[in-house]
Amino acid sequence: MIEAANYCNHSRDRHIVIIGNGISGITCARTIRKRDHHAKITIISGESQHFYSRTALMYLYMGHMRYENVKPYEDFFWEKNRFSLIHDWVTKVDLAEKKLFFKQSTDITYDILIIATGSIPKKFGWKGEELSGVQGFYGLQDLNEMEVNTKDIKHATVVGGGLIGIELCEMLHSRDISVTFLVKDKHFWGSVLPEEEGSLVDRHIREHGVDLRLSTTMEAMEGEGNGKVSRIKTDKGETINTQFVGLAIGVTPNVALFQNTSLEIETGVLVDPYFRTNIPNVFAIGDCAEFREKPDENRKNIEQVWYTGRMHGETLGYNLTSDKAHTYQPGVWFNSAKFFDIEYQTYGKVPATLEEKMGSFYWEHPNGKIGFRITFDAKTQAILGVNALGLRVSHEFFDCAINNQWKINKVMARLNEADFDPEFFDSHITSILQAYNHRFGTQITHKKLSFWSRLTGTSL
Ligand SMILES: Cc1cc2nc3c(=O)[nH]c(=O)nc-3n(C[C@H](O)[C@H](O)[C@H](O)COP(=O)(O)OP(=O)(O)OC[C@H]3O[C@@H](n4cnc5c(N)ncnc54)[C@H](O)[C@@H]3O)c2cc1C
Structure with a gap:
C-alpha cells in the first residue's frame, strides 16, 4: 500500500484523460466519478462514440441483437455523469508536454493519462494477407x-x-x-x-x-x-x-501509438501492481497493459479477458481517488465461453499438458458432449483447478475450494454444492462421483443439502 502523494496528481480540478472506451477504460472512469465529483474526465475512442460490449459482437452479425442492445448504458448516461467523450483517433502523444493530438479533433492536455487501448489482431505475414476478403x-x-x-x-x-x-x-x-x-x-x-x-x-x-x-x-x-x-x-x-x-x-496489445516514446513497452505497456508506468501520472490497464511481474504465480503478465479489464479499471479508479493505493489482487483465475452449444467454464489451474506432480481426474458423459476435470496437487491432494464443458458449476464453490486448498476428496464429497445447472436439467454430479470412486477406490457419498443451503449456498 502506498500513500496518495506518491501515487499521482490528486488536485481537485485535475483533468483525467482515458484513451479507450472499452471495459477497462469505462470501469475506471465510472469508479473515479463515483468517488470524485470534481475531476474533469475525458474518454476517447476512435472506434465508437459509446462503450459497447465487445464480447457480444458475434451476436450482431448473427442477428440475435442490435447495436442498441449491446450498449450497457443509455446515451444520456455520459453527459449526466459529466464524462466528455471524444470520438476520434489519437495520432500522437507528447508525454513531456502532456498533450494528445488527434486525427480530426483539436489537441488536448491532461494531468493524468490512462492508457486503455486494448488489443489488435495478430498478423503472421502470410503471402496474400493484403487481399480483400x-x-x-x-x-x-x-x-x-x-x-x-x-x-x-x-x-x-x-x-x-x-x-x-x-x-x-x-x-x-x-x-x-x-x-x-x-x-x-x-x-x-x-x-x-x-x-x-x-x-x-x-x-x-x-x-x-x-x-x-x-x-x-x-x-x-x-x-x-x-x-x-x-x-x-x-x-x-x-x-x-x-x-x-x-x-x-490471437491478439496482441495495441501499443503502436507509444512506439518511439519514452514509455516503456515490452509486448504491452509495462506496469507495476498499481498500474503505474515508468512515466509519472501515466497509467495503463486492460488488454494493453503488461505487468512487469506476474500478479500471481498462476497468472500471466498480460491478461486479455473482459473481467480482468474490469478489475484493472476498478483498482486504478479506486487508487486515483483514495488516500492509500492498493495493489491489484486478481484472485483465482476463471474464464467462461461458449463453443457453439457447449458452455465452458474454467477455474484455477488446468494446463493443456499436466505438469509434473499434478494429479487429474476427467469424466465424460457417454454422449461425448459433457466433460468435467479436476486437477490437484499429487502430494498434498489440494485442488488446483476445474474445467467444465456442457454443465454449469458454481463459481463461488470453486473459488472457495481453490482459495482454501481443499483436498480433492473433500471437493468430491461436496460436489453437489457446485451443481449450478438450471432447474429441470439433468444433474451429472452423481455420475461424476461414481466414476471418481471407481477410479480412486474411494467410497465418497454426497451429504444431503437442505433447501435453504441450496438456495443460499450457506453451507460453504
Ligand atoms: C470478438 C471478441 C470476443 C471476445 N469474447 C470474449 C469473451 O467471451 N469473454 C472474455 O472474457 N473476453 C472476450 N474477449 C476479450 C475482451 O473483449 C477484451 O479482453 C476486452 O474487451 C478488452 O478491454 P479493454 O478495455 O482493455 O480494450 P478494448 O475493449 O479493446 O477497448 C480499447 C478501445 O481503445 C480504442 N483505441 C485504441 N487506440 C486508440 C487510439 N489511438 N485513439 C483512440 N482510440 C483508441 C479502441 O478503438 C477501442 O475501442 C473477446 C474479444 C473479442 C475481440
Whole structure:
C-alpha cells in the first residue's frame, strides 16, 4: 500500500484523460466519478462514440441483437455523469508536454493519462494477407468489413483454433456459409485445453458441419488478379477455394501509438501492481497493459479477458481517488465461453499438458458432449483447478475450494454444492462421483443439502 502523494496528481480540478472506451477504460472512469465529483474526465475512442460490449459482437452479425442492445448504458448516461467523450483517433502523444493530438479533433492536455487501448489482431505475414476478403475480427469496423466481405459468398476459411476462431465459425455457419477451420494443433485450442476437452469440442464443431482440419496451417492466400482472395494453400499441399479468410491467430496489445516514446513497452505497456508506468501520472490497464511481474504465480503478465479489464479499471479508479493505493489482487483465475452449444467454464489451474506432480481426474458423459476435470496437487491432494464443458458449476464453490486448498476428496464429497445447472436439467454430479470412486477406490457419498443451503449456498 502506498500513500496518495506518491501515487499521482490528486488536485481537485485535475483533468483525467482515458484513451479507450472499452471495459477497462469505462470501469475506471465510472469508479473515479463515483468517488470524485470534481475531476474533469475525458474518454476517447476512435472506434465508437459509446462503450459497447465487445464480447457480444458475434451476436450482431448473427442477428440475435442490435447495436442498441449491446450498449450497457443509455446515451444520456455520459453527459449526466459529466464524462466528455471524444470520438476520434489519437495520432500522437507528447508525454513531456502532456498533450494528445488527434486525427480530426483539436489537441488536448491532461494531468493524468490512462492508457486503455486494448488489443489488435495478430498478423503472421502470410503471402496474400493484403487481399480483400482477408481480415481479423476485433471491433465494429471489422464487423462492418465482414458484412461486406461475406455478402453472397458460399465458402469461408477460418485460421486459428482459439476463442475468436470458433466464434467466426459459428457466425459464418449462422448464415449458411460453409466453413473450413484450420487449426494448427492436434485439437481445438491446444494451448489451453487438455486433449480430452479439446477432442470433445472438435466433435461438436464437426457435428455442426464445419470442415475442421487439425494439425493444419495455412501457407498462402491467392487471388485471381482482381484483388480478392479466391483460394488458400495449406501446409498439407491442399488448395481450398474460398471467398473469405478470417484470421484469428490471437491478439496482441495495441501499443503502436507509444512506439518511439519514452514509455516503456515490452509486448504491452509495462506496469507495476498499481498500474503505474515508468512515466509519472501515466497509467495503463486492460488488454494493453503488461505487468512487469506476474500478479500471481498462476497468472500471466498480460491478461486479455473482459473481467480482468474490469478489475484493472476498478483498482486504478479506486487508487486515483483514495488516500492509500492498493495493489491489484486478481484472485483465482476463471474464464467462461461458449463453443457453439457447449458452455465452458474454467477455474484455477488446468494446463493443456499436466505438469509434473499434478494429479487429474476427467469424466465424460457417454454422449461425448459433457466433460468435467479436476486437477490437484499429487502430494498434498489440494485442488488446483476445474474445467467444465456442457454443465454449469458454481463459481463461488470453486473459488472457495481453490482459495482454501481443499483436498480433492473433500471437493468430491461436496460436489453437489457446485451443481449450478438450471432447474429441470439433468444433474451429472452423481455420475461424476461414481466414476471418481471407481477410479480412486474411494467410497465418497454426497451429504444431503437442505433447501435453504441450496438456495443460499450457506453451507460453504
Ligand atoms: C470478438 C471478441 C470476443 C471476445 N469474447 C470474449 C469473451 O467471451 N469473454 C472474455 O472474457 N473476453 C472476450 N474477449 C476479450 C475482451 O473483449 C477484451 O479482453 C476486452 O474487451 C478488452 O478491454 P479493454 O478495455 O482493455 O480494450 P478494448 O475493449 O479493446 O477497448 C480499447 C478501445 O481503445 C480504442 N483505441 C485504441 N487506440 C486508440 C487510439 N489511438 N485513439 C483512440 N482510440 C483508441 C479502441 O478503438 C477501442 O475501442 C473477446 C474479444 C473479442 C475481440
